[in-house]
Amino acid sequence: MSTEHLLLIVEDDAAFARTLGRSFERRQYKVLHATHRDDVEAVLQQHTPTHAVVDLKLEGNTSGLSCVQLLHQHNPDMLIVVLTGFASINTAVEAIKLGACQYLAKPSNTDDIEAAFGHIAGASDVELTNRSTSIKTLEWERIHEVLAETDFNISEAARRLGMHRRTLARKLEKQRVK
Structure with a gap:
């Protein structure tokens, strides 16, 4: 892989961003870092990344989806992977609609992300299950749909x-995927 790959990591967890950045640098990527949408705008004034990794939930409960949209508008050919510890079907669909090529739940490593960059087209041979969706899963997806909204x-x-704020916060703490 040549140094023509310019990766932008949009992540507010400095330790994770640093570790991920070093790992991609060892793979010959040039790495840039942003922590929120304003940083992304500043980076795009100077650079045109070829790849991006965007955290779904940024500092101050800001959605990374706005960053995905901004990056895709700047360069429609950019390969964008959304990472999240708060995965839901709704946010996955929105991320893809806004220009992401893949959506991964945390924890994901560099191999997972690089594989996601290479897996752009859909696959019709994905195994289907006969398992129905549980009430817990439906509740979880609805919670994340409303959170994204x-x-x-x-x-x-x-x-x-229609629930108390602390009840919702407890549910989110129990289900955290990090």
Whole structure:
């Protein structure tokens, strides 16, 4: 792989971003880092990344989906992978609609992300299961759908879901995928 690969990591966890960046540098990527949308805009004024890894939930409950949209508008050929510890079908669909090529749940490593960059086209041979969706899974997906609609504002999401804010916060703590 040549040095023509310029990777932008949009991640507010500095330790994770540093580790991921070093790992990609060993694979001959030039790595840039941003922690929020304003940083992404500043990077795009100077550079045109070929690849991006975007965390779905950024500092201050900001959605990484706005960064995905901005990156895709800047360069429609950019390969964008969304990483999240708060995976849901709704946010996965929105990420793909906005220009991401893949959506991965944390924990994901460099091998997973690089494989996702290479897996752009859909595959019709994915194994289908006969298992029905559980009530817990449906609840979890609905919670994340509302969280995405409210830009991860827990108080507003709880109001829309008809539950107490602390109840929602406890559910999110129990289900955290990191």
